Amino acid sequence: MNEPTPALAPDPATTRRAFLRRSLEAGAAIAATGGLAAWLWNRHPPGTLGRGAPASLMPDFSVRDAGAKMAIVTGADRVRTLRRALDAMGGIGRFIKPGDRVLLKVNAAFAAPAILSATTNPELAAELVRLCHAAGASAVLVTDNPINDPESCFALSGIGAAASAAGATVVLPRPGDFAPLTLPGGRLIRNWPVLHEPFRGVTKLIGVAPVKHHARAGASMTIKNWYGLLGGRRNQFHQDINGIIVELSQLVRPTFVVLDGTMSMLTNGPTGGSLADLKPTHTLVVSTDPVAADSFGATLLGRTSRDLPYLARAAQLGGGTTDYESLRPARDDVS
Amino acid sequence: MKISTARRLAQIFFFSVFLWLVLVASVGTGWTQWRGWPIAWFLQLDPLAAVGTALTTHSLHPGLAWALVTIVLTILFGRVFCGFACPFGAIHQFVGWLGRHVRRPKDKMAANAYRPAQSIKYYLLAAMLGAAALSVGNAFVGALQTGLLDPIPLVHRSFNLVVLPAADLAAGSRFPGGRYATGAALIGGVFLATVLLNLWMPRFYCRFVCPLGALLGLFARRSPWGIGKTGAKCIECGLCDVDCEGACNPMGPIRTSECLMCMNCLDTCPGSKPLAYLPRPSQGGEITDYGVTRRGFLAAAVGGLAVAPLARIGGARTGWSPALIRPPGSVAEEEFLARCIKCCECVRVCPTNVLQPATTEHGWGALWTPALNNRMGTSGCQLNCIACGQACPTGAIRPLTLGEKEGRGDFASAGPVRIGLAGVDRGRCLPWAMERPCIVCQENCPVTPKAIYVSEIVQTVRDGVYEVDSADGANLRLRNARLSPGQYASGDYECKLAGDDRGRAILANTGDTLTVDTASSPPGQVAPGSAAEVQIRLQRPVVDPALCIGCGVCEHECPMNGLRAIRVTADNETRDPGHAILLAPGVAGNRSLSPT
Numbered sequence: 001m002n003e004p005t006p007a008l009a010p011d012p013a014t015t016r017r018a019f020l021r022r023s024l025e026a027g028a029a030i031a032a033t034g035g036l037a038a039w040l041w042n043r044h045p046p047g048t049l050g051r052g053a054p055a056s057l058m059p060d061f062s063v064r065d066a067g068a069k070m071a072i073v074t075g076a077d078r079v080r081t082l083r084r085a086l087d088a089m090g091g092i093g094r095f096i097k098p099g100d101r102v103l104l105k106v107n108a109a110f111a112a113p114a115i116l117s118a119t120t121n122p123e124l125a126a127e128l129v130r131l132c133h134a135a136g137a138s139a140v141l142v143t144d145n146p147i148n149d150p151e152s153c154f155a156l157s158g159i160g161a162a163a164s165a166a167g168a169t170v171v172l173p174r175p176g177d178f179a180p181l182t183l184p185g186g187r188l189i190r191n192w193p194v195l196h197e198p199f200r201g202v203t204k205l206i207g208v209a210p211v212k213h214h215a216r217a218g219a220s221m222t223i224k225n226w227y228g229l230l231g232g233r234r235n236q237f238h239q240d241i242n243g244i245i246v247e248l249s250q251l252v253r254p255t256f257v258v259l260d261g262t263m264s265m266l267t268n269g270p271t272g273g274s275l276a277d278l279k280p281t282h283t284l285v286v287s288t289d290p291v292a293a294d295s296f297g298a299t300l301l302g303r304t305s306r307d308l309p310y311l312a313r314a315a316q317l318g319g320g321t322t323d324y325e326s327l328r329p330a331r332d333d334v335s
Numbered sequence: 336m337k338i339s340t341a342r343r344l345a346q347i348f349f350f351s352v353f354l355w356l357v358l359v360a361s362v363g364t365g366w367t368q369w370r371g372w373p374i375a376w377f378l379q380l381d382p383l384a385a386v387g388t389a390l391t392t393h394s395l396h397p398g399l400a401w402a403l404v405t406i407v408l409t410i411l412f413g414r415v416f417c418g419f420a421c422p423f424g425a426i427h428q429f430v431g432w433l434g435r436h437v438r439r440p441k442d443k444m445a446a447n448a449y450r451p452a453q454s455i456k457y458y459l460l461a462a463m464l465g466a467a468a469l470s471v472g473n474a475f476v477g478a479l480q481t482g483l484l485d486p487i488p489l490v491h492r493s494f495n496l497v498v499l500p501a502a503d504l505a506a507g508s509r510f511p512g513g514r515y516a517t518g519a520a521l522i523g524g525v526f527l528a529t530v531l532l533n534l535w536m537p538r539f540y541c542r543f544v545c546p547l548g549a550l551l552g553l554f555a556r557r558s559p560w561g562i563g564k565t566g567a568k569c570i571e572c573g574l575c576d577v578d579c580e581g582a583c584n585p586m587g588p589i590r591t592s593e594c595l596m597c598m599n600c601l602d603t604c605p606g607s608k609p610l611a612y613l614p615r616p617s618q619g620g621e622i623t624d625y626g627v628t629r630r631g632f633l634a635a636a637v638g639g640l641a642v643a644p645l646a647r648i649g650g651a652r653t654g655w656s657p658a659l660i661r662p663p664g665s666v667a668e669e670e671f672l673a674r675c676i677k678c679c680e681c682v683r684v685c686p687t688n689v690l691q692p693a694t695t696e697h698g699w700g701a702l703w704t705p706a707l708n709n710r711m712g713t714s715g716c717q718l719n720c721i722a723c724g725q726a727c728p729t730g731a732i733r734p735l736t737l738g739e740k741e742g743r744g745d746f747a748s749a750g751p752v753r754i755g756l757a758g759v760d761r762g763r764c765l766p767w768a769m770e771r772p773c774i775v776c777q778e779n780c781p782v783t784p785k786a787i788y789v790s791e792i793v794q795t796v797r798d799g800v801y802e803v804d805s806a807d808g809a810n811l812r813l814r815n816a817r818l819s820p821g822q823y824a825s826g827d828y829e830c831k832l833a834g835d836d837r838g839r840a841i842l843a844n845t846g847d848t849l850t851v852d853t854a855s856s857p858p859g860q861v862a863p864g865s866a867a868e869v870q871i872r873l874q875r876p877v878v879d880p881a882l883c884i885g886c887g888v889c890e891h892e893c894p895m896n897g898l899r900a901i902r903v904t905a906d907n908e909t910r911d912p913g914h915a916i917l918l919a920p921g922v923a924g925n926r927s928l929s930p931t
Contacts (some may be wrong), residue, residue: 110781111714111717111718111719111720112718112719112781113719147714147779147892148687148713148714148717148888149686149687149688149712149713149714149717150713151686152362152686152687152717152720155363156719175513187821214778215774215777215778215789215874216772216773216774216775216777216778216874233894233896235773235775235892235893235894236894238772238773238774238775238778238894239765239771239772239773239894240772240825240827241772241825241826242825242826242827243825267784268783268784268785270778271778271779271780271781271783271785272783273718273781273782273783274783274784276783277783306854309826309840309842310826
């Protein structure tokens, strides 16, 4: 049976059996090929995509019953001004509840030492971490998607070591940590990669940023700080810098923001690089309204909210108020 | 303990040390980071690196004095480095063992017989050292190409740029964004080929190719100790060949320069043990030539000698590649090529991964030498970083201090180390060529004061001249306008009315109406029919060559994704005065560079 069938004198019986077997084999091969093709069938080949994947939304992290609150405290010691400002707003316990998972968005954009104030001050970040833990937070995460090399940024700025020592988890963004996000009604943030992974399970969001000059945007403060949540080729947004900052103010609703004007960068921003670029303005702001915080911050740079077009537009769209005095900010001094 | 067991333990030990030193070679102070580990130790132990650079530079770079240890041990005890210490050799021996343990002794003996082709490595060495040797005053600097095949740089390069990044990629642990190396396929291909050839013939690379092995063979030629015959009766069974790594014919007369000191023959030799490690000469005779003919040796050396002058005629000096950006602290190009052994330690330690192994884009001689690729990596050459110069074992990149790199303290008058100069491509730059705001490059320039400043211009946009139909306070209705709502509301646009000397900021617009800012100056009467020009205020980047250090952050961040609109070239680099472009260095416009 297993011997090769002579080509010229086929045994009819054997041929029929062999033919049937071959037919079965062929049928199986055809079925397998067809099945594989059906399994791989692409219902959405390139060119017929819709308006992009369904967008995920960033939750609103604000605390409803806290209302719009703001505190402005003068003094050179960031730990003391921060504590006093939070006390003036009713204590951090009004915002951070036991069991909260807190994400702290620092500005770690550049691989520069803390003394140059191009990045969030590490002691300030660490104190925020400690206060959150003291208020009962189950975990505090610290993150940013910096401009320079991420590892170097968190190392040289001192934020990484200070935050870890205070008990926070420092999250360096990886390529897979971003997810496409669309701002409802947005024009720029459409299906754009936004830092996603560190937000998993997060219940409260705090932004903490220094006051810096910025040639394109006028100033970089707490709202511009959300730029560090963007991924992809985000530099394109410089073509409409006011537009992107306005959209960020709509996208991100933080629990509160901390604007650090202890040292303000007046020139050569946002990188700085020299102590000559800095001016001791010895003021720290905590606010539930980032527009109000930044409107006040503009005055530390010798400007007003009118000089920063994005502030009025953000306010118009419900992001807050440029008239920060209307919030009756608590004022104090610990110098 | 058998001597071959000791040899195996030594190989495991030295390979582990090697693996540790390449693993920790990343900037940081943790104990699993660079910290103070002597990451270049194996490279410093490499006599070929020492001899090669000594030939090209007529000097011995301090760390390379370690090579004397290897040389002295080899002169006394034979090629013990190959058998006991070489990490590349350990890989070959292990893979060869994996590949051959299924074969019969007869086949193994045949595979381990001496072959005349083992002399090829000596010709390679002659050619490489010949090329290195031709350093005649200022006319020629010898070409150091030993790094192409020198096993120590080769194994470092392969692990630094291919093996570990692949492991990183798989494990996803050490570098958040992964590590990349241009031309990794070639580097990895060479490594894989050399390793897999062991499956065909044990220690293929060591026997036929390794120029370091050839060099050590020269030193081992008349070593006082070595494998040899004691004079006890030898039945010439040939079993000593079964596991012979060097294919050196221990049954005698032994080829002393080929013996890798694996000591396996001492184990497989039966009976009255006529083989031993002993003071030589061997009672079975020795062959101390290398299988090299005088004619062939001369041909190889002369061929090598021709490399440097040929490169010179090829225009290496006058036709230098402006796209070749060397890391900060690099010496001038000719001396750089005379020192660089292509180990890629600098590429490995670069925290931003901007430092890449060159392929052939900067000439064949520059293959696998370090060059910046600003489109790769995370953010150009980092201002506060001097890692590459500290990692370089041969002085091709000088170990800078931060003060020297940034031009502070004692170096204030010299200014910062410039590795190149950024230039704006005004035909591609968004604000220069395409009427769109940007200045990402200016924002990211880390120098203070910024080497990129802006020149501001207000210009009328395309089709931006209208007639006013009617005016109602801040709202100007335009005739025949078909605007898209919000088109001019970004904060970058202004409306200049007839009679005004400057425009008013446009706050919003609908299909035919502009809302302008009236707070700063209330509008006068705007007559219907009068002209209204929509203008854009553009900040355009300009580079100050006296301040630019060529770090390339601007090029990395430029949103022109493919060919960047601002690019760094090697012009004005500090390392070669011949590349300077400024009349009065150290003066930035009307500013002095050294702050008082």
